[in-house]
Amino acid sequence: MQVTRGPGFLDQLDAALPGAVTGRNLEALDPWIEVAPGRIAEVCHWLKRSSPVRFDSLECITAVDWHEPDPKKAAKVSWQPRIELVYHLWSTPARVSLVLKCGLPRWKDDQPGSLPELPSVTGVWRGADWHEREVYDLSGVWFTGHPDLRRILCPEDWEGHPLRKDYVQPVEYHGIRNR
């Protein structure tokens, strides 16, 4: 069951935080709203504290890398290259879910290697801590305001972010051959 189908919910969000919602698709399998990346923490705070349906639990943060490394195939794709962050929220009292999406550039200022940034939501849900660390580790997104942003699954000195589509596996790691 999705809350975005209910009447007036998006209007209230728009009225409380004008300009934060930049797009929506309410016909999708899981209806989602698109949020301006810089305002994600504000929107999440409103959804948890002030919204008529309190989204008190963060289920999952996923980063989807929209990038086609093969230039021939890349010329044919219909989507814009970007990193898409998907937040799945859940409301325990109302038992409904909500999906937020955020589009980020793949690299900050188009400089390969410099990670795109957006505000952390650890201040809203404490459970976001590990989820954001995982997204940073595997997909390479920097969460500003995170108390302790470091790798969680890969070793601390690992190079690159494996879930990027253009990730190249290192030839060796501390003398261990990978290929």
Next chain:
Amino acid sequence: MASILDDDPRIIEFDVRTDEMLVNMGPQHPSTHGVLRLVLRTDGEIVSEVEPHIGYLHRCAEKIGENLTARQWIPYTDRMDYLAAMNMNLGWSLAVEKLMKYEVSEKARHLRVLIAELGRIASHLVGMGAYGLDLGTFSPFLYAFRERERILDLFEEACGARLTYSYITVGGLTADLPPGWLQRCEAFLDQFEPVIKEYHALLTTNAIFVKRTANIGVMSREMAIDYGCSGPVLRGSGVDQDLRRDGEAIYTAMYDGYAFEVAVMKNGRYPRDHEYPPVPPDAVIGDCWHRFFVRMIEVVQSMDLVRQAIDRYSACKGTIGEPLKLTEKIPAGDAYLETECPKGQMGFYVVGDGTAIPWRARARSSSFSNLSVTADLCRGCLIADVPAIVGSLDIVMGEIDR
């Protein structure tokens, strides 16, 4: 970081301070349930800080999922929660079926319920037995494995594997049950039912066990929700939520027509509590004992569901149908689905781009969220309570590290 003892005037008065010590628990410690490393900052017997380190079992499952077709990823989901592989298969299958808007046959639906609930019993038996081991009692482990072995035998007969089944798959199940399986399953249930009393005698009402778990590691419902905890950990804190009843339509439709009560304490009572030993006076809601007890109730509840599923499955005519082709294309779009696995709410997120290979395959692990609470839960407890708390969360590292 300052020790908590700095703020406690009663202890400073004694003026007996020991040096702070960093103790590594794991990654090869038997009571960390796999390769989990906990770094404890201790002051004498008191733990002032715990830092979990994970990732020792990271096998890049999500990256692999981007290079295989949806059905080919099923064996990799087996290796996430390897103690409840059937439930993992089911979660991914349903998420892909949601994206494809595919519905399995009625007979396959009931068979899935049957298998998933047997998987839940097997997982809870390991959780219970291993929890006894954590707390220093060896026998319950053997009792639990005796019964789990019979479930594994049943699974082996149905699909050929004892641990990593890949039985439930996208579009149905790989095979129907062999002849005589249902009778053997019923025989197992009849034998298993009276045995549960033994577990309660060995653990639930055991004075030492109660001392070690009651009022230890108390998690408030706000804390549990804030950390995204789920499953028995969430219900142990008194939150009335079970996705089999409250989840998305595609998942609850599977349990349509099944009767069961969510194992949670409401108004100071568990459902059908006259069948269970009484709650010890020391136990408070949200402590280790309650998390353990919720699992014990769910074993009985799952047994009930298995019996119902056997009746419904045998009443269905025809075949269970064929699973989808290995190279079946999945439509463009995305779908997220959480299912109620034994350890908690396991979510799978699939993004399709019109080819047979998903653009992104994501697994949201319940143990991952459940474990992230350890640092908060263990602050200020005794060293001996750390295994009791971590064990009560019933984690599986394969699922956390993926």
